[in-house]
Each structure stands twice: as C-alpha cells, then as structure tokens.
Amino acid sequence: MRRFGLLGEHLLHSFSPMIHAQLGDYEYCLYEKTTDEVEAFLENGDYDGLNVTIPYKTTVISLCNDLSATARDIGSVNTITRLSDGSLYGDTTDCYGFAYLLLKTGINPVYGKSIILGSGGSSLAIQAVLRKMGAKEIVVISRRGANNYENINKHSDAIIIINTTPVGMYPDNGISPLADLTVFHKCKAVIDLIYNPARTELLLQAESLGIIAVNGLAMLVAQAKRSAEIFIQSSICDEQIEKISLKIARMTKNIILIGMPGCGKSSIGAAVANRMGRQFVDIDEEVVKASGKPIVKIFAEDDEEAFRKMETDALKAVCKRSSLVIATGGGIVTKQENRNIIRQNGIVVFLDRDINELQKTGRPLSEKEGVSALAANRLPLYSTWSDYTVPVQGISQTALNIYELYQGE
Numbered sequence: 001m002r003r004f005g006l007l008g009e010h011l012l013h014s015f016s017p018m019i020h021a022q023l024g025d026y027e028y029c030l031y032e033k034t035t036d037e038v039e040a041f042l043e044n045g046d047y048d049g050l051n052v053t054i055p056y057k058t059t060v061i062s063l064c065n066d067l068s069a070t071a072r073d074i075g076s077v078n079t080i081t082r083l084s085d086g087s088l089y090g091d092t093t094d095c096y097g098f099a100y101l102l103l104k105t106g107i108n109p110v111y112g113k114s115i116i117l118g119s120g121g122s123s124l125a126i127q128a129v130l131r132k133m134g135a136k137e138i139v140v141i142s143r144r145g146a147n148n149y150e151n152i153n154k155h156s157d158a159i160i161i162i163n164t165t166p167v168g169m170y171p172d173n174g175i176s177p178l179a180d181l182t183v184f185h186k187c188k189a190v191i192d193l194i195y196n197p198a199r200t201e202l203l204l205q206a207e208s209l210g211i212i213a214v215n216g217l218a219m220l221v222a223q224a225k226r227s228a229e230i231f232i233q234s235s236i237c238d239e240q241i242e243k244i245s246l247k248i249a250r251m252t253k254n255i256i257l258i259g260m261p262g263c264g265k266s267s268i269g270a271a272v273a274n275r276m277g278r279q280f281v282d283i284d285e286e287v288v289k290a291s292g293k294p295i296v297k298i299f300a301e302d303d304e305e306a307f308r309k310m311e312t313d314a315l316k317a318v319c320k321r322s323s324l325v326i327a328t329g330g331g332i333v334t335k336q337e338n339r340n341i342i343r344q345n346g347i348v349v350f351l352d353r354d355i356n357e358l359q360k361t362g363r364p365l366s367e368k369e370g371v372s373a374l375a376a377n378r379l380p381l382y383s384t385w386s387d388y389t390v391p392v393q394g395i396s397q398t399a400l401n402i403y404e405l406y407q408g409e
Helices: 016-020 035-044 059-063 069-074 094-105 121-132 201-208 217-232 239-252 265-276 283-291 295-301 304-319 337-343 364-369 371-385 395-408
Strands: 003-008 027-032 049-052 079-082 088-091 113-117 137-141 158-163 189-192 212-215 254-258 279-282 324-327 346-352 388-391
Touching (some): 016 239, 035 059, 069 121, 094 212, 113 121, 201 337, 254 265, 254 395, 265 395, 279 283, 283 304, 304 324, 337 346, 337 371
Parallel strands (some): 003 049, 113 137, 158 189
Antiparallel strands (some): 079 088
C-alpha cells in the first residue's frame, strides 16, 4: 500500500488522517519533526508523498528537486510527491483550498480591503488567491513588518480579516490575535484557518458582532482533496469536500449539556454518550477530582467564588477536547467567560425541566437560595447560551432526542 502523510512540528490537533481516510485507499501518517530533522526525513523517510504544514511550508522549498509553477511563484509548498526516480516535486494545494473557502463566505474581495494576519506559507497562498480574484487592497500584518499589530488600527476599514497564524489553535485555545474587532467597523467576514477548535476566540468575537465567521475546515478538506488527486493521479468529485467537512464537524463537536441543578444533566449525558459510543465527562466530578473534596465541602470550607474558579478551570481543560459528551454544573452561566469556553467546540443543549421536579438534596445553592430564585436568574441565561432547548422527558427519551438533534446538525 502506498504511504502518504503530514509533515509538521506539532500535529496532535490534526484532522488530516480522518480526511484522507475518506479520499483514497492509502496509508496516511503524521510525521512530527523538529527543524533539524526535516532534511534527513525528506531524503530518507519511508513515504510516497507528503502534505506539509506549519512551520515548514517555506523550509521544504530548497529541499525539493523541482517545483510547480504555482509553488515557485508564491514561495510556498504544502504537497510533495516522490517521483519514480526518487526526486521530490513540490506543489501547493492551499490556493485551491482557500479559493473554495472564500467563495463559501459570499464576500467578494474586489469591494474593499483584505487584512491577512501572518506572513508564512499559508499567507503567501492566500495573497495569491486574493490577487487572482482582483482584491481591491491586500494588507499583510506581521509582528515586525511595516504593517503590524501595533498600528493595525489604521486598517480599520477592512472588509475581510483572515488569520493564518496558529494563535488560538489547540491546545492554546481561548487566545485571539486581535484584542478588539469592533475597531473594524466595515468588516463583513472573518476567516480563521484554524479548525481546532471549531470556533476560535477570534471567530467567537466575530459571531458576537454579527460578522460572518468561518473556520478553516473546508479549506483543509478542499486542499486535501486536491492533494489526494495528485497522490493517486485520479480525480475526486468536488461534492466530497462538503460531505467530508460536515462529517468531520459532526464527529468532532462536543455535546454540552447545561441546565438547572438537578435537571438530570449527568444521567442524561451518560445515556447520550453510551448511545453515541463517546466518552462522558461530568464537570462537577472533574472539580471534585482536582480539589480532593466533595462540592458541598468546597462551598463550606472555601466559598462559592473558589468553586466557580475551579469550575472554569475544569471547563477550559475539558471543552478544548473533541468528541465528548459533557455535563456542566448548573451555575456555569453565572460567569460570562464560561460562555465562549463551552461554545468553542460544541453544540450546547439546554435541558429544560419543570422546576417543581428538580432535585435539591446535596446541592448547596438550591438548598440555600431556593430553586425558584435560582431559576429566575438562570433560565434566561440557559436559553441565550444554548443552541437547542430539549425538554426533559425521562433519561432514555431525552437522550434519544439529543442524539437526533446531533444527527441533524
């Protein structure tokens, strides 16, 4: 069987093996290499072809024996094939992938300024696509260039912002390359080439402002499709791009349950996980494990503020992962920062149960403040934080209803 793979520095986040498994009958591996290892691997590695990602898209150029016209023109390689004589041929499919992604936004770059964050190999491909599409103006923002993050506000008239940097990528979730998107008063679309998490902090900012926000999954799949065609020397239907993108998004999204204390999040979450063959994580249990004592004791010996901090820390650790079913504590909506944490990589489901049916025993705030008082404060937040509201109708039926929502995503 022919062997292909992905060459990069940090690849734990990569969805590429899942994608290529659906594109061709070949082995696809991850090759994590340091800068010092790249040359020897390219010369002696056991592979027939490679995709190349951060930070080696420009590094590998000098190590290829020949380049495609596109790779030579833009100065970036993301696809290498080993020819029959053993020589290496460098090409790029990033242009194809980004053109596909940009068309999905419906925003035409001819009508205004486009800002590209980052100046690496992906940035070079994107610049080439924008030029080909007749972009009115292209500005590249780098850390030390004439256009940088210190003076970026002078480009506040940009209509498109494209992030090509790894800032905010798993496992460093929750960081944005831009502190304040409101500066860009004409912005119509934000594209982040990161696809894990599905919603980076940058994209969550854009969504909150009503700006079109698109991650890089469709670009990843599109460029992988084109790479696979090069690898196997056969065409693949374009419809596969959307089909695979939707499948990967569905497979990797977490299902996150929110709702009042005692509404059944833990038992229903476990049932959903069992039905789907996924791992179930209970945030309250994560807090107990981290603190070494039960929640009632945390409230008694520390205070609610201490518990909320532990809860947020647990959310950050768990919600950056993929393909989980997660039951949250009833009070996560009391801290605004938790909203983006749970939305970055998941479908948020509000379990709506009659407050007269809620369990109070062993729940410090339900016993102290009363269920009605908690409900008055929290129910509006559950509704605005969630993607779906599911009435609680017993464990099995509610789990089935959630599973069907997931299938329809």
